Amino acid sequence: MDFIYIFRHAMGQYKCKPLISIITLTYNHENYIAECIESVLCQTYENWEMIIVDDASTDRTPYIVEQYAKKDNRIKFIRNEKNNGPLFLDVNYNLALKEAKGEWIGYLEGDDVFVQKSLEIRVNALSELPEEKRKNISMVYGRYGRIWMNSKGIDLPTPYYENPKYSPIIRNTPAGMALIWLLQGFNFIPAAAVLLNKEKLLKIGGFKQIPREIKLVDYCTWTFLALEGEWLYIPKVLYFWRRHTNSITMQYHEDMMRYVIQFSEYFWEKFRKGILDILNDKYIEFEKCVGIQAKLELAKLAILKRDFKTSGQLLKEIVECPYIEEIFPDIFKKKLKIVKLAHSLRMPFILKIALELKRTTTEKKYADYKPFFFKDLKDID
Secondary structure (H helix, E strand, C coil): CCHHHHHHHHHCCCCCCCCEEEEEEECCCCCCHHHHHHHHHCCCCCCEEEEEEECCCCCCHHHHHHHHHHHCCCEEEEECCCCCCHHHHHHHHHHHHHHCCCCEEEECCCCCEECCCHHHHHHHHHHCCCHHHHHCEEEEEEEEEEEECCCCEEEEECCCCCCHHHHHHHCCCCCCCCHHHHCCCCCCCCHHHEEEEHHHHHHCCCCCCCCHHHCCCHHHHHHHHCCCCEEEEEEEEEEEEEECCCCCCHHHHHHHHHHHHHHHHHHHHHHHHHHHHHCCCCCCCHHHHCCHHHHHHHHHHHHHCCCHHHHHHHHHHHHCCCCHHHHCCHHHHHHHHHHHHHHHHCCCHHHHHHHHHHHHHHEEEEEECCCCHHHHCCCCC
C-alpha cells in the first residue's frame, strides 16, 4: 500500500466505497488460477468479493480455489457439476451475478491478472463524479496489457481511440453513442478492465450471449448497456490479458465475425428507432454501416485464402456505408485501404506485411513475464 492509499483509507476520503463483486470464470486453469486470485488479494482497495465459477474442471483448479476460499471469506466458490462450455458462458456469468452482493460488477478471467491498484483506480474515478452523474454511469473501463505465453513477454497495446474526436463514442455520451462503433462489429472495450453498474446490468436481464454460437458475453452485454447510461473511461492499464499460442484459428475467427454480424443486425432491427433518435438522424443511413468492421475482417481472411470473389463482394458492401470518413477510427481507414489494395492486386502477402508492420509500431514491450510479476509493478500509464 502506498502513502496516498493509507491516508485516504485512514481519513475516509473515498466519496463512495462500494462493494465490488469480481466474477471469475475458470476451466482447467491450474497453472494460472493462483496468480489470478493473488492479483485480487493484492488490491489496494479492499472492499471486494470474488465469486469464482469453475466449469467442471478436470485438473487441480477446484482444489487450488478451495484452499484460497478457506483462507479468505471474501472468496466465494461455485463449482458446476457438468461443463456448460462456451455455448453457455452467459449461464455461468449470470449464476455468479445472482450471488453478487456488490453495487458494481467486475470481471477477471481465470488466467488473467489485475494490476495492484486496478480497483482503487476505478473507485477513485467514480468518487470524483457528482452523485447524480455517478448514478447515470452504466460502465467504467480502462486499458489493458498483454502477456504473451509463447515469447514470455509483456506489452502495452497503443490505445488508438484516445483521440479527443472519439470522446463521445468512448464515453458513450449521450447514452447510445458507443453504438456507432459497437454496431460496426468493433468491440473496443477490454473485458476485465470494466466495472458494471449492477442495477443497470440487471435491468437488461444480466449478461447477454446472442447467438449462443458467438461464444462471447462481453460484446453483446456492452452493446445492451450502451442504452442504459454513459460510460467512464480511465486512460490507465488495469489488467493483463494472457494470450496463449493456440488462442485462435483462422476458421474460428471467421466464424466469430459472422456471429458478430448476426448479433449487430439483430440489435439494429430491435432498437432501430431508438438508435436513430439518439443519433439525431445524423446517420439516417446507418443501416448500411452495421457489421462493416466484421465484414472488413472477413474480407481480409478471404484474401488470405485467395477467395477474391468473396472479398470483392464484402468490400462492395463496406463502401456502401456513406459515413466511413466520419465513423471509422483512423487505424481502420488505413486497414481498409490496405485490404482494398491487396484485393485489387490479388496479393495476399501485402496483408501479412502490413500486419507485421502494425505489430512492430503499435506494440510497446513493457517487461519480461514471470509468475506473479504484478506484485512488483509500479503505476502504468
